[in-house]
Amino acid sequence: MATKSYWDRIRRQRLTRRKMLAVTGVSAAGLAIAAACGGGDDDPDGGATPTEASGAPRFGGRYTYAIAADWGTIDPVTSVGLGPGIFPRIYNVLVDRSRLQPDFTYFDLAEKVEQPDEETYLFTIRPGVKIAPNTLGIEERDMDAADAMAWFDRIEADESALQRSFTTQWLDSVSAPDAMTFELKTAGPYAYTLFRIGAPLGGTMPPREFFEQDISLTDQGVGAGPWAVIEPGSYSNTGGMVVQRNPNYYRKAENGDTLPYIDTVEAVRISDRQPRRAAFIDGQIDNYGAEDREEADGLLSENPDFFVTENPANTFISFTMNPTREPWTDDRIRKAALFALNRQEFVDLVVGEGGGRPNGLVHWPLGDFALSPEELEELQPYDPAESRRLIQAATGSDSIDIPVIYPVSDIQFHDKHLPIFLKQMADAGFNVQEEPQDFTTWLGNYTTVSYDASLSLNQIYETAEIPLDWHAALGPQGDGNFAIGIGSIFPEVEEAILASKRETDAEAQIEAVLSAQRVIYDKGPAFLPIMSWTGFTMYQPYVKNIPQGLGGTGLFLTNEMWLDKA
Amino acid sequence: MRDYVIRRLLQGGVLLVVLSVAVFILLRIAPGADPAIIKCGLGCTEERLEAIREDLGLNNPYFPISIESSAPVVSFNGTNQYWTWIQELFSGSLGLDWNQEPVGDELKARLPATVELLIITIIVTVLLGVPFGIISAVYRNSPTDYGVRLGAILGLAIPNFWLATLVILIPIQMWGYAPPLIKTISFFDNPWDNLRQFVPPALVLGAVSAAGVMRLTRSSMLEVMRQDFIRTARSKGLKERIVIGRHALKNSVIPVVTVLGLQIAGLLGGAVIVETVFNIQGVGFYFLGALVRKDYQVVQTLTVYIGAIVIMLNLMVDILYAWLDPRIRYS
Numbered sequence: 001m002a003t004k005s006y007w008d009r010i011r012r013q014r015l016t017r018r019k020m021l022a023v024t025g026v027s028a029a030g031l032a033i034a035a036a037c038g039g040g041d042d043d044p045d046g047g048a049t050p051t052e053a054s055g056a057p058r059f060g061g062r063y064t065y066a067i068a069a070d071w072g073t074i075d076p077v078t079s080v081g082l083g084p085g086i087f088p089r090i091y092n093v094l095v096d097r098s099r100l101q102p103d104f105t106y107f108d109l110a111e112k113v114e115q116p117d118e119e120t121y122l123f124t125i126r127p128g129v130k131i132a133p134n135t136l137g138i139e140e141r142d143m144d145a146a147d148a149m150a151w152f153d154r155i156e157a158d159e160s161a162l163q164r165s166f167t168t169q170w171l172d173s174v175s176a177p178d179a180m181t182f183e184l185k186t187a188g189p190y191a192y193t194l195f196r197i198g199a200p201l202g203g204t205m206p207p208r209e210f211f212e213q214d215i216s217l218t219d220q221g222v223g224a225g226p227w228a229v230i231e232p233g234s235y236s237n238t239g240g241m242v243v244q245r246n247p248n249y250y251r252k253a254e255n256g257d258t259l260p261y262i263d264t265v266e267a268v269r270i271s272d273r274q275p276r277r278a279a280f281i282d283g284q285i286d287n288y289g290a291e292d293r294e295e296a297d298g299l300l301s302e303n304p305d306f307f308v309t310e311n312p313a314n315t316f317i318s319f320t321m322n323p324t325r326e327p328w329t330d331d332r333i334r335k336a337a338l339f340a341l342n343r344q345e346f347v348d349l350v351v352g353e354g355g356g357r358p359n360g361l362v363h364w365p366l367g368d369f370a371l372s373p374e375e376l377e378e379l380q381p382y383d384p385a386e387s388r389r390l391i392q393a394a395t396g397s398d399s400i401d402i403p404v405i406y407p408v409s410d411i412q413f414h415d416k417h418l419p420i421f422l423k424q425m426a427d428a429g430f431n432v433q434e435e436p437q438d439f440t441t442w443l444g445n446y447t448t449v450s451y452d453a454s455l456s457l458n459q460i461y462e463t464a465e466i467p468l469d470w471h472a473a474l475g476p477q478g479d480g481n482f483a484i485g486i487g488s489i490f491p492e493v494e495e496a497i498l499a500s501k502r503e504t505d506a507e508a509q510i511e512a513v514l515s516a517q518r519v520i521y522d523k524g525p526a527f528l529p530i531m532s533w534t535g536f537t538m539y540q541p542y543v544k545n546i547p548q549g550l551g552g553t554g555l556f557l558t559n560e561m562w563l564d565k566a
Numbered sequence: 567m568r569d570y571v572i573r574r575l576l577q578g579g580v581l582l583v584v585l586s587v588a589v590f591i592l593l594r595i596a597p598g599a600d601p602a603i604i605k606c607g608l609g610c611t612e613e614r615l616e617a618i619r620e621d622l623g624l625n626n627p628y629f630p631i632s633i634e635s636s637a638p639v640v641s642f643n644g645t646n647q648y649w650t651w652i653q654e655l656f657s658g659s660l661g662l663d664w665n666q667e668p669v670g671d672e673l674k675a676r677l678p679a680t681v682e683l684l685i686i687t688i689i690v691t692v693l694l695g696v697p698f699g700i701i702s703a704v705y706r707n708s709p710t711d712y713g714v715r716l717g718a719i720l721g722l723a724i725p726n727f728w729l730a731t732l733v734i735l736i737p738i739q740m741w742g743y744a745p746p747l748i749k750t751i752s753f754f755d756n757p758w759d760n761l762r763q764f765v766p767p768a769l770v771l772g773a774v775s776a777a778g779v780m781r782l783t784r785s786s787m788l789e790v791m792r793q794d795f796i797r798t799a800r801s802k803g804l805k806e807r808i809v810i811g812r813h814a815l816k817n818s819v820i821p822v823v824t825v826l827g828l829q830i831a832g833l834l835g836g837a838v839i840v841e842t843v844f845n846i847q848g849v850g851f852y853f854l855g856a857l858v859r860k861d862y863q864v865v866q867t868l869t870v871y872i873g874a875i876v877i878m879l880n881l882m883v884d885i886l887y888a889w890l891d892p893r894i895r896y897s
Contacts, residue, residue, distance in 0.1 A: 238852065238855055270748065270845045275747045285748060
């Protein structure tokens with residue numbers, strides 16, 4: 001009975017007010033630990049098609065969305081957190097291949113990509129990609145290959161550039177044979193090239209004048225994208241931002257007029273969830289990220305005209321073990337942890353039925369790259385008795401003390417995970433010695449791997465590369481930070497992960513990713529994503545043509561959204 | 567009086583020096599990563615971390631004087647964090663915050679919102695606290711008195727962040743109404759929307775301080791109403807309204823004024839939370855953000871300035887006290 005009432009309490013807790021606290025902290029290479037959706041609600045994503053757009057598209061209007069944290073900086077070369085939500089509205093990428101629909105590639109500054117061999121990419125620059133009017137003295141000219149070269153030069157020169165993990169590990173050379181051709185060579189075949197160079201996180205490219213004339217990018221932004229920070233004072237790094245249409249934008253609507261449809265996009269700072277929700281209901285903002293299905297349903301019952309997108313969130317909380325420290329050096333203990341977690345129970349208690357699914361080593365929102373539920377049932381069954389048996393075999397006792405650090409945070413769902421985690425681990429023979437830490441302390445320890453084990457915050461990855469790299473010797477950034485990978489112990493793990501990156505044939509790559517996961521399971525993984533959930537983004541009824549189903553790539557298509565209101 | 571004011575100002579100066587040292591040390595010994603690590607983020611490299619530490623001046627010694635265990639036992643540091651900060655405190659810019667923006671500019675932009683919020687809060691406090699205190703005292707031990715006192719206890723007991731959330735939630739759920747939440751509106755740009763935005767948080771902040779003022783007004787009134795001069799006034803046949811309004815209230819308001827002055831400091835603390843919940847981009851909002859990211863420059867500077875305001879308010883209250891009650895003399 002006592003157990004039942006405990007879980008009942010947990011179930012009831014799910015109904016209480018939930019806050020999403022935005023924190024900074026997204027790193028290079030798509031590695032992200034942040035509030036879900038980076039603290040902003042404006043993340044077009046979800047189903048497979050744009051929202052139904054009845055009637056003729058309208059030009060004009062102001063689209064307003066809320067951000068929950070400081071920008072910090074809006075330098076697209078280095079900015080993490082909220083920046084990637086706005087960069088596709090200001091700048092351009094060469095191309096961006098959708099991480100959720102790999103058969104969709106958005107061609108932007110490059111209108112064509114050719115691959116004469118597996119390692120060479122020839123980008124043909126689109127003519128007429130013209131820089132917006134601005135007060136920075138940057139000429140309203142067409143972007144060309146020299147801009148791409150200057151961008152790579154900046155990455156080379158800046159230790160903090162987000163693309164450095166790509167350029168240092170995989171880039172062989174870049175060149176511009178002429179103004180309209182840009183050539184990139186990788187150091188060997190690399191399956192993620194087109195995913196990496198165009199990602200909103202670190203992939204958007206400012207005009208070269210910013211670098212040549214040393215113009216600050218931290219608090220102003222002008223490019224050849226659909227909007228620009230045109231008026232001085234329309235950006236505050238602790239407040240909001242207003243971007244206005246670029247009359248020079250190259251993309252045209254069906255009627256031949258220049259996109260974007262919407263004149264002005266405004267990001268407003270609302271830190272707390274409740275005022276954000278109130279502002280949405282009151283019509284002050286145009287979208288809102290509901291916490292879960294229950295809240296989305298509640299809002300729909302109040303106003304059935306709200307539009308809601310349901311998106312698998314590429315986000316999860318993980319249990320991380322340090323295999324260089326006892327007892328996690330023993331693969332039996334790591335496997336005991338693997339079997340200790342009842343992931344379905346996390347789903348049921350945290351987000352409810354239909355709100356999410358258990359994760360394997362690659363999270364389920366990545367579709368074919370994730371192992372099937374049936375196979376996961378075999379590879380990571382919930383079996384606390386087996387956990388105790390393994391602990392017994394390794395230590396001579398059926399229980400073991402384990403220190404576990406975790407950040408004290410009310411970030412989305414984290415507070416819900418903790419009691420479930422503690423209970424499940426105790427059932428499986430792990431006596432968790434809790435070491436709660438403030439976020440910054442935890443982050444420092446997590447980065448430098450100064451811990452035995454950690455229950456870790458939301459991590460957002462749009463490809464299978466980073467979840468697998470957690471098991472690689474050099475870690476998810478390829479520079480030794482966060483490195484707890486058992487690849488440093490088992491060469492076959494390292495080889496399997498590398499093979500999954502080098503396989504450029506789409507079908508074969510999926511198989512290589514699945515195969516790498518099986519190899520890691522066999523050796524006792526040290527990084528366990530627990531579950532991912534479904535995100536529910538609500539829109540005002542008049543917001544039309546929301547790009548969906550493309551992940552971050554959809555942000556490049558927000559210039560096709562329009563507002564059906566006067 | 568002049569000597570008293572000078573003495574108090576000197577004491578205040580010493581207090582501010584102590585406060586500055588205390589906040590400087592406490593921020594640095596508090597658990598958690600230093601601001602450079604936070605600013606550096608997850609993709610941090612040793613080189614970048616070092617560059618940020620250099621930019622923020624975190625590699626400099628803390629104080630002008632260092633004491634070592636080996637010779638030389640005492641060394642003098644030309645460039646040090648404390649003295650640099652103190653110099654910046656007296657400069658126009660007040661130094662640079664975590665985002666390399668002048669703290670002074672941020673404060674200048676945000677101060678009007680906070681000042682307006684505090685002014686409306688004080689008005690709410692007086693309008694609610696004093697009349698209810700009088701009513702409670704006049705109708706002592708009646709159901710009215712019990713009701714008012716219960717309300718005051720609730721006001722003191724309810725955390726303002728919770729009350730603030732309710733003040734947003736209830737109107738939006740019941741009537742679909744929300745105050746302007748997306749940006750801070752200046753009174754001079756749009757007075758109506760400005761008041762729609764500032765009155766609800768002022769009510770939240772004022773509920774707490776009004777409760778304190780009400781209780782003090784009540785006890786002060788009760789004490790005054792037991793005095794001989796009140797009995798004399800009544801025996802002269804004055805109307806009760808005049809006895810209370812002209813004689814009792816005037817004499818019982820002195821401690822209330824003292825408390826009101828001191829409450830401004832408390833209201834500044836409350837503004838940190840309430841401004842965040844109501845999304846008012848004031849000084850409190852800025853302070854909370856700085857605390858989260860351990861922005862030394864902002865937290866230190868604001869703490870010392872708020873300390874200075876409290877000291878000045880205390881002094882002003884004392885002077886006002888003497889003005890209200892000519893019997894009081896400072897020597």
